Amino acid sequence: MTIDIPEPQALGTPITHSAIFIVANVNPGSEAAEKVKGWCGDIAGLVRSVGKRVPSGNLSCICGFSSGAWDRLFDGPRPAALHDFREFGVEGRLAVSTPGDLLLHIRAEQMDLCFELATQLMSALDGAVTVTDEVQGFRYFDMRSIIGFVDGTENPVGRKAVDFTIVGDEDPSFSGGSYVLVQKYLHNMTAWNQLSVEAQEKVIGRTKLSDIELDDEAKPSNSHSALTTITKDGEEVKILRDNMPFGRPGAGEFGTYFIGYARSPEPLEQMLENMFVGKPPGNYDRLLDFSTAVTGTLFFVPSADLLDELAER
Template sequence: MPTDLPEPQAVCNPVTRSAIFIVATLEPGPEHAKTVRDLCADVAGLVRAVGTRAPSGELSCVSGFGSDAWDALFGAPRPANLHAFREFGEGARRAIGTPGDLLLHIRADHMDLCFELAAQLMGRLGGAVSVVDEVHGFRYFDLRDMVGFVDGTENPRAREAFDFVVIGDQDPEFAGGSYVIVQKYLHDMAAWDSLSVEAQERIIGRKKLSDVELADGVKPSSSHSSLTTIEKDGQEVKILRHNMAFGRPGAGEFGTYFIGYANAPDPIEQMLENMFVGRPPGNYDRLLDYSRAVTGGLFFVPSAPMLEALADRNP
């Protein structure tokens, strides 16, 4: 990590075996805002306290705030690119925005660590927030998503990940921070499994077993991998995905929780527009014929020292 930037939260940590995603809305009233601000100073300590029970478990927590919540909790100044989630598409194929002021991305190699930290955090928040979505995710075999393909193959790594994910000179007052977009997708597995492996591979743009990308002459322009590849000035712009599978087989629920980090929302929003509207319009991601987004939110993730300092900010 460059030494001239504040330490980020754990956005670039490796993928773990388990995760809990909590999205909550802020209850009105100055006392509730103070409760949330007070917790900002203690998140790191709670992670350390719970994590010492199993030091090899790689416990971490990333805290993010929505646009309206930032104004209510912290006031000005505000991150340059923080805004409400932008919706794309129409009808049944639509990236929808749903309520969310606070995001907690808790992860570890053991679900008991995630569960205990989530319980501690929510115990501290009490009635200051209302949870609108909670997902317990798991790593599915060799980093595969629920539809059976390896997820996150093109993730940047090491210094490259830091450069694509962490804010630097773009917004100096918020250096060390990141933006994160989350979406919960539900899959029609009966319809998906009725496809041949070859048809699935054309939709994703990769071989299912080997994860090798299809050749340009074979891979459709509507494939998922084609539409989520973004270039600027001749260079590919990457994001960092920490997606997790989730589900309840007894209830027929099979899903993928998308979570993407970047140093600006633009590349993720461009990917979503390509997927839901199409590039060009109409040439949309055919995976969306089998997957439906049911939540959507954009959050700003302050640096670790800024998160702690936010406890003392009062708009």
């Protein structure tokens, strides 16, 4: 069966210079829940109102809901593959699960646009939610992460991006939607910078300057690129990354906000299992010797059409 896919939210927006990531919990009580539901129908209008002030700013906002929030807020069917974030790894090297009912992924070429939209969205939710995490991200030189390597090189584009990230007729009630997993990583830059460039390249599996993948003979099996390449039935399954660096140099905080979109949570979770448990077990991602995940939550992103409709559910 083939169905017409509803309009997705703005997943396909090119990576911008600025972003704000907000994770929040819905406060107890029916009044808070009803306020959040009604707010769903206001998001698109707020994006238009703020974005119109700088048309070239490419302002967008993606809103997602966790499994628990979906059950609490909305009647009727639920996304087939939506569940709580699953932890992977062992003590000291763990993909942790942290609270979060709502995700806002706000992007623009200018931080003032992101800031204004975040202000308007959160003002409309006043008293209904409690923010558990907020990160302001920025583009770092030529799409590099804080550790100096280009990020997101293997992102799918065009039709492939849609095929790998947008739900289709496998879940008709939620076609046009997507699953998104977020994690905040903090990096030990002192230890990382003590490595030679060659050693860093073996950790990542790519050259640092030119961003070329190392040959299979030279790339360790526990390199980041080796373990985050996911295959199923002999075919590579891609996710769409929109990671952003963040940090506070005065506080010694340097990080990466990982955000990955996929048609199903399966490739996202397989990637985390490979990284934190290892493939085979014990052969874990060497990057985790320098990076620590301090948050982790899974959300479903409804289509733009369904997001408007959720106000009435």
